[in-house]
Amino acid sequence: MVSMTAIYLGGLRTEATHLRSGNKIITDAPPDNNGRGEAFSPTDLTCASLNSCMMTLMGILAERESIDLTGLTSEIVKVMASNPRKIAEIHITFTHASLNATDAQKEKLKRAALTCPVALSLSDSLVQKVEFNF
Structure with a gap:
């Protein structure tokens, strides 16, 4: 049974969704790895x-x-x-x-x-x- 889904948003950013609660987590690559560091890596x-x-x-x-x-x-x-x-x-x-x-x-x-x-x-x-x- 699937409990989470995720999507690549572009620009080294992802969004994961916890299906039961609907809560979302955004990740961003850190600046030392080509990202913006605007969210948790x-x-x-x-x-x-x-x-x-x-x-x-x-x-x-x-x-x-x-x-x-x-x-x-x-x-x-x-x-x-x-x-x-x-x-x-x-x-x-x-x-x-x-x-x-x-x-x-x-x-x-x-x-x-x-x-x-x-x-x-x-x-x-x-x-x-x-x-x-x-």
Whole structure:
């Protein structure tokens, strides 16, 4: 069953549509790869997907453990390689200034993030550096 469709809009821009919700994502090639950089690049979306997947898995665990994860933030850094051009590293730093959780719960949150489906689907050659500040 088709869950998404996409169209090439020209000018190195694409538009993907999530059929169930109708939500759309626009991508644009980055300036260092002949694009305008006016939207997320496909490789940006890979990094954002990893981050969102990790946050979602932590959220599922937090709900089960009655932990309020509201306010969890992250910073994402993408490191590109050349020959071949690909994502070499993704650095994610999660921060929650006032997380009310035990040390054991914090470890469960970390484990949930690191074993999210996107993290497990990416190539072993892609370095995932994840830091937790809580």
